[in-house]
Amino acid sequence: EAGVTQFPSHSVIEKGQTVTLRCDPISGHDNLYWYRRVMGKEIKFLLHFVKESKQDESGMPNNRFLAERTGGTYSTLKVQPAELEDSGVYFCASSQPGTYTDTQYFGPGTRLTVL
Amino acid sequence: GDSVTQMEGPVTLSEEAFLTINCTYTATGYPSLFWYVQYPGEGLQLLLKATKADDKGSNKGFEATYRKETTSFHLEKGSVQVSDSAVYFCALSDNNTDKLIFGTGTRLQVFP
Numbered sequence: 026e027a028g029v030t031q032f033p034s035h036s037v038i039e040k041g042q043t044v045t046l047r048c049d050p051i052s053g054h055d056n057l058y059w060y061r062r063v064m065g066k067e068i069k070f071l072l073h074f075v076k077e078s079k080q081d082e083s084g085m086p087n088n089r090f091l092a093e094r095t096g097g098t099y100s101t102l103k104v105q106p107a108e109l110e111d112s113g114v115y116f117c118a119s120s121q122p123g124t125y126t127d128t129q130y131f132g133p134g135t136r137l138t139v140l
Numbered sequence: 141g142d143s144v145t146q147m148e149g150p151v152t153l154s155e156e157a158f159l160t161i162n163c164t165y166t167a168t169g170y171p172s173l174f175w176y177v178q179y180p181g182e183g184l185q186l187l188l189k190a191t192k193a194d195d196k197g198s199n200k201g202f203e204a205t206y207r208k209e210t211t212s213f214h215l216e217k218g219s220v221q222v223s224d225s226a227v228y229f230c231a232l233s234d235n236n237t238d239k240l241i242f243g244t245g246t247r248l249q250v251f252p
Contacts, residue, residue, distance in 0.1 A: 029183075056238065058239065058240075060240070060242075062245075065244075065245075066244055067144075067242045067243055067244045067245070068184075068229065068231075068240075068242040068245075069242070070239040070240065070241070073237065073238065073239060080237070081237045081239060083237075084239070116183070116184060118184075118240075120238075128186055128189070129186075129240060130186070131176070131183045131184035131185070132183050133182060133183035134183055134184075
C-alpha cells in the first residue's frame, strides 16, 4: 500500500511568487491534514479535510493560503503571494475515519524556501 | 489551550547508552499521546502511542507510559543504536478536532 506522497519535495521561490503544494493521501483515507514546521520550531496544524469538506481551518495563518481537496482525493495548498516567513516544511497526513485515536500517517514533507 | 513541552536537544549519546527524552503536556480532557520520529531525509513516522492513563506504548525497543498524575509521556530506550539518530516529536491529539499538537522536537545523535 502506497503511503502519503507530497510534491514537490523542495521548492525555492522569490517573495511575491505563487507556489502550489500537492498531497496524495493513502487511498481510502477520508481525513487529510496539513501541518507546517517553521524555522525548527514545533510542527503546527494548518487545516483538516474530511473528504472534500474543510472540517477545521483554524490553523491557516492568513488569507494568502488556500487549500482545496476537490473530489475528496488529493489536496493542494496554494500560497499566493509568498512571503519570507512562509519558509518551512509543509507536511500532509491522512487517516481513516473512526474513533478519536485514528493514527495519522505523514508524508515526507515539502521544503519551501522563500527568498 | 493544549500544549506539549519536550526537552531541548540535541541529545548526544554513545551507542548502547540509556535514553530518556522528557515530554509533558497540558490538555483539557483526556488526549491520546504520541511519539513521532523523523529520520534524516525522511518524513514523520509514528513510533508509538498511548490512548489512556497508565497505557504503555512500545515499538523498536522504545517505550513511553501515559502518566496522568504528572501529565508526562517520557520516551525511553535501554540501549540506543547509531541508527536511532533522528528528531523525535512528542504530540497529543485534540479529541474535539483530531488535530495533533506537537512539541518542538528533540534531535538525538548517537555516536559509535
